[in-house]
Amino acid sequence: MTESPRPPAGSLARRIDISCVQAEHGRPDIDRLAAAARAHGFVSAHVLPSWVPELRELLAGSGTLAGAPVGFPSGGATTAAKLAEARELLGLGVGELDVVIAIGRLKSGETGYVRRELDAVRRLVDGAVPLRAIIEVGRLTEEEIRAAAHCVAEAGVPWLKTGTGWSGRPTTPDHIRLIRAEIGEGTLLKAAGGIRDLATIRTMEELGVRRFGMNLTAAVAAVTAAGEAAA
Numbered sequence: 001m002t003e004s005p006r007p008p009a010g011s012l013a014r015r016i017d018i019s020c021v022q023a024e025h026g027r028p029d030i031d032r033l034a035a036a037a038r039a040h041g042f043v044s045a046h047v048l049p050s051w052v053p054e055l056r057e058l059l060a061g062s063g064t065l066a067g068a069p070v071g072f073p074s075g076g077a078t079t080a081a082k083l084a085e086a087r088e089l090l091g092l093g094v095g096e097l098d099v100v101i102a103i104g105r106l107k108s109g110e111t112g113y114v115r116r117e118l119d120a121v122r123r124l125v126d127g128a129v130p131l132r133a134i135i136e137v138g139r140l141t142e143e144e145i146r147a148a149a150h151c152v153a154e155a156g157v158p159w160l161k162t163g164t165g166w167s168g169r170p171t172t173p174d175h176i177r178l179i180r181a182e183i184g185e186g187t188l189l190k191a192a193g194g195i196r197d198l199a200t201i202r203t204m205e206e207l208g209v210r211r212f213g214m215n216l217t218a219a220v221a222a223v224t225a226a227g228e229a230a231a
């Protein structure tokens with residue numbers, strides 16, 4: 001187990017979750033992700049579920065949490081499948097979980113379904129690790145974003161995450177403003193999906209975003225632009 005130097009609490013790296021969560025990401029990508037997590041002290045690193053054991057091993061002693069998504073990326077799995085996946089990931093020792101909401105159900109006006117499902121996942125996780133609900137703003141209208149934000153808040157999920165990185169449309173400051181106007185600060189915000197520069201990060205932080213989800217390349221570029229050198 002190798003210890004890694006941890007950057008100061010106020011550093012940008014402690015507010016960025018780095019990820020390799022595209023379908024084509026393989027072992028070399030997971031190795032690079034873990035090495036960058038150690039070098040920059042990113043707060044967490046996320047991979048698709050099957051890579052969690054390897055990632056945990058690579059991150060041992062680093063101070064970076066291993067995270068993974070549930071129902072990713074479509075949100076279309078059954079509630080039972082999402083619960084089983086969340087249970088398995090907790091058993092594998094994840095330090096964070098992001099669950100994709102039932103996007104198609106939301107778009108069909110079935111907000112009760114979305115809320116009940118999130119409530120079930122929240123009860124299963126029961127505060128064991130930080131839980132985030134991904135609403136996937138890139139696939140939603142403004143009205144649907146408002147409805148999704150209310151579902152997350154009403155289900156008592158502590159964090160709302162804006163995107164998976166799979167929609168092809170970036171999360172923008174306007175998305176954050178829209179969400180913030182709908183729900184209170186009791187729901188923490190993680191912006192993810194197409195976040196590509198430090199200026200966007202700074203703007204979103206002013207709007208109340210507390211965490212960013214970014215692919216490895218974009219995250220390293222952002223902390224480098226912020227003047228945070230790798231160890």
Ligand SMILES: O=C[C@H](O)COP(=O)(O)O
Pocket residue numbers: 018019020021163164165166192193194195213214215218
């Ligand atoms: O956190 C979610 C995704 O990893 C973000 O990926 P992206 O930065 O490539 O959009």
